[in-house]
Amino acid sequence: MKIQSLPFGATLVAASCLTVTILLLPVTHADDIKKTAAKLDALIEADLKEQGIPANDPIDDHTFLRRIYLDVAGRIPTIEEAETFHADPNANKRSRLIKDLLHSDGYVSHFYNYWADVLRINRQLGNASRQAESAYQLWVKDALANNMPYDQFVFEMVNAKGYIWDNGAVGYYQRDRGMPLDNMSNTVRIFLGTRLECAQCHDHPFDDWTQMDYYKMAEFTYGIDARNYTNSPGSNRTLLKTHLREHKVEAYQEVVNEMTSGKIEKFPFFDSNNRQLEKFLAGKNGAAFFERNKISKNRFLSIVKKAQAAADKQSEIGRRADRAVGDLYNSIQYISIRDKGDATLKLPHDYQYPDADPHDVVSASTMFGDHINTEEKTDTEKVEAYARWMTSPENPTFTRVIANRLWKKAFGIAVIEPFDELTNYSKPSNPALMQALESLMRELHYDMKGFLEVVYNTKAYQRSADKNEIVLGTPYHFQGPLLRRMSAEQVWDSIVALSLHNADQYRPRLESQLAGIEKQKQIYASLEGRALDDFIAMAEAAGTEMVALYAKQEKLRDQMYKAREAENTEKYNQLRKQLNELSSAGKQRLSEIAYGAEDFKIDGRDLIAAQGAENMMMMMSEGGMTTSEATGRIVTKLAKVDLPAPPDDLSRSQLNAWKVQQRNQQRVYSNLVGKMARASELESPAPRGHFLREFGQSDREVIENAADNASVPQALNLLNGPMVEALTNQFAVFGKRIHEAETHEEKVKLIFQAMLTRPPTERERALMIRELDSSGEKAYESLVWALLNTQQFLFVL
């Protein structure tokens, strides 16, 4: 191969020379950012000149404002935000806004959507649990909010261990529970830009990777255990099982001792559930035993029978106890990542290459870059070394991938395409720019916001979106960003931000997410924190009660069968109800036995407060907070909207009509707007059929699965869906402004500003005014509807 296995030193030297010439200053201060951006611009312009491509025109403040809000905060700006920006007299206001937005809650929401698509954070993390999903989600959001350096971000995931309440990053491995080989393929693709999937089953057909390379890489993380916690060796439940088995043998032995007065040594144990006894009797051992102990076969059998009866009785109690405890443990099955301890990865049964045999044990080895010595390393140490190797600035592709990834977020296309399928043939469209970006990323110690800040400050980014048809597969030279359709989340979040006050701070699911995780922690502490004796006593008490409960259920079911037979529906339904009640009462009882007075009523608000965040109820009066004032606050509940005082010159009938209209608006606000939240704060991904999914929100089943293609349900949604009502509602952010505006001129200006982030052209203004004049009061709804259904609304210019 391979670009990647060139002696790495050489590349690094080249890179550091560049660092010296290009990036003399640490990028912290506004001037430095500008200077660094200018260096990047110089490289782009030199390349454009060489290619004979003119740079696109610089964009005006309106276009910039819309684009930067969409790219950083994931939504269009509100009227107020636009007013603040345009009123800023500072010549540096674009740079200031870039910085502000990068530090806003909108950034976290927007980039969460992106990383959730990359990391495939879906409901219950596929096969894990709701709480594991919450913990991972919150971990990623926190990492983004705190601007965790990218190398650390990756290291913490690839090296994740522990419990979900201590370390949400364990979600990285829980997501691929039971599929360690696939997990490795995904890791290598996401972070190292290399596609290895093919090599799982055979040598890579188009690249140089062998199946052996694949297995050697997979060995590093094969010892990671994401399986059901309940069955792990140290858990009280596992110890209970051992205890129950011992108890069963003891019960057996007790009968034996009693009946033989303890005179027979080594009386064998026979489980009634298997055929060991028959074998014993048929073979030599039986006869020898009878002979040695001078006992008749009949006498022996009668002892065994009685002993087995005692053992079975004990075993029945034990089974019930185990089952009852099993129900308790059900909710904490997937709460941790541990070491498997004894795992060895072997080659598959159909391994076909001469360098090894099928089923040979594989030893870990890196596919490129530095070698890791794994001798005498524990599983934990091996994973850690692997994570260090992967995230090292010296890893041949780690930096290249993230530099391309973030560049593509801004420009719509990377310097190397595709950046997650680097091969011998991968070529940057502008090699000097590629090197500069990699150096910048290292220089900034993987500070993602810092990197993006430089990128957004380039002139290249602040040029108009390319108007040409992009020829697929040809290199792009960054004469400006590509024209992009908004992501599903950008479309949705834009509408949400125009409707809901402080949309970026509104996190309606946060309380219950935190409470869910905390509850698992407490259940775990309660079950595992007990001494074994205590735990066994609890399990047996629970088991005994459950036996009684099951008997009652059995009786009910028998009655139900009879009622069904007799076609007595009324009786049947009555019994059905009783059966349901009995089973919930049973659950309740089980929880009382297990946890006693602890009822795990957890207040999510306290947990938010404990994190040091200010939690507040959203009030209408706070509607006007600017982004920076609001950042860091968390809104968990929406306040009810109050009706305004009625105008005082209304007649009785006018007043009634006014009231009906107001209540109607109030209802729309609470039923429609009040149920909205930014995409990152809803069930995520949204269920099939949701607005977000119709516009191509990723289902998070495979890496970067979001779509931007046109589809009929999208058009139907904008044409006939409820969004217009949300936007024009008089209690909503933007609707309120339109309602308050007095002249048609003013309304047209506001509507254009809100929907398209710019003033109308003269032609557009005339069109709109004519519409308002001819269609009367309700006409502004037509205007909002019409603008919502333009294509310029959906594209990032």
Add this chain to the structure above:
Amino acid sequence: MNTSLLNKFDELSRRRFISGAAKTFLGVGSLPLIDKLAGNATAAVSAGTNLPLRPNPAQRVIYLYMGGGMTHMDTFDPKPGHENQGPTKAIKTNADGVQISEYLPALAANHADKLAIVRSLTSTAGAHSQGNYFMHTSYEQRATIRHPGIGAWLQKFNGRLNSNLPGSVFVGGNSRINGGGGFFEPEFEPLAINDPNGGLKNSKRRGINEETFDHRLDLARELDREFHENYDVKQVRAYSQMYDDAVRIMTSRDLQAFDLGLEDQATRDAYGDHNFGQDCLLARRLIEHNVRAVEVTYGGWDTHSSNFVTVPERCAVLDQALSALLTDLTRRGLLDDTLVVLTTEFGRTPRINQNEGRDHYPKAFSSVIAGGGIRGGQTYGKTSEGAEEVIENPVKIPDFNATIAYGLGIPLDHILYSPSKRPFTVAHKGVPVTELYS
């Protein structure tokens, strides 16, 4: 979507090629030419069958999925007299020598002669998610790829029958994630309908008359004029096209396919006053309007406890809805070219557990196929006396899916490539049970 431009390019050229190939070669049982072009010798994983395509294949499929794992012993594979059976009795059917569970009396009395009951399904996937995925795709669940379901494959090879309507539709609750468009292009993703009474979402004007609607639409176009002049690119034009399509559909008669309100009360009652019944009725309407594939899910079969309480309740709904569907399809002359499949992720343990429940059991279970040229009134395969093991004609999940694909005229050995260039066929290496067809 794959966001990289290069992949888009691959995808486009591949798609163009496949559609070309489909026009030229499909239907005459040609060799899969794609292999040679891709120059990838190792990729020629054949389905192990040189079977020619079935003449006069079924055109459409209604796929009824029993979520949670339907007990085989208490539905289509009863074992009267065996201790595993519990209180469930077997009853005679209108097919000679075929008995099914007493909980399915209408199917037994009127429709068993239309059914091919497969009693020998066998698998090793014993967890819901994996089992569900395997049944829907014939491939094991992997974290690096999503495989398409039967509706997407059907549409891919045989195209749409009605260009106004989606190629495939999912009807029912909200939990289905498998058997969609998989790694195919977005247009192969099924349309999801959660509420059978809701019609096609957003297909009716909202509080405005036609004149206002048209006026607003004109205004939107007028306001967008400069943008379209400035950005005359494919991506933008696709959106204009999409609006034209949307408006056409709003006024199309095909929209009626989604409207259960057009059914008379007697028909609605026949299917039953429950979601599954109405979902099945909607499936029939969609099929009638030439949607290729409709999947209806019906959950609640995960009967770890009180199996003999829950199963008869589930069966009552299933019995009514499926009977009505088969009657209706027959009466309308649709059954002959519509395949009706009833399946699930696995069966349930023959041994009754201590809560009078049955647990997951992939080793032996049953499914049913009807219509579309199926020879009704037959059972295929056999389980042991206690329904614990398959003792005759085992059918693996890929075999079962190959049987469905064969019935629909999908070439079993035709390889398509994922964007990551991995080769796949409709039923993996499954071999169809052709005996089920007459």
